[in-house]
Amino acid sequence: EVQLVESGGGLIQPGGSLRLSCAASGFTVSSKYMTWVRQAPGKGLEWVSVIYTGGNTYYADSVKGRFTISRDNSQNTLHLQMNSVRADDTAVYYCASVGPWLAYDSWGQGTLVTVSS
């Protein structure tokens, strides 16, 4: 059974750094595109970043230069390094696997990041 479990969220001050993790089971993260999507409180879904099987990465303009997506194949884990965080980065962050036809086929439960002083 495919499972994704995010961790690493919490309260952080503006300008700080945080590293989110997404532990996968039931498949290997290196075998699928993997993505991060966030959802601000009471709002809709916003795409953040994707990493391809070959290692190519893409980012939303709102996080480009501040966030870095990566994966640790030995730990079967996806990461999102968040630097220079801002108040508008406050959201639940979901990791998801990308299946055929670039559909986001499995999602984690999410981890809440709150940026506030």
Next chain:
Amino acid sequence: DIVMTQTPLSSPVTLGQPASISCRSSQSLVNTDGNIYLSWLHQRPGQPPRLLIYKISNRFSGVPDRFSGSGAGTDFTLKISRVEAEDVGVYYCMQATQYPVTFGGGTKVEIK
């Protein structure tokens, strides 16, 4: 960026009755490879989204056949033939034809 516009914002539905959600993209979703990367997701309150439909009209594994997707070009539709209580929540269309991936604003389905 491709803007995805969903209508209606809210859809009160009687149990057992049909529901329909429209999604319009600001430009064609036909990729340079000739494919359209349009999906539908469902999010129940307090839950993560889950995939319902991919490639416009293909039901994901385990999705009941009362859900159907259709459309082409810039206009897409999700239909629920007979709404059940478990169908409440917010539905999102999503395009992955072009980066950044973008989502519709969501349509809330609730029971009358």
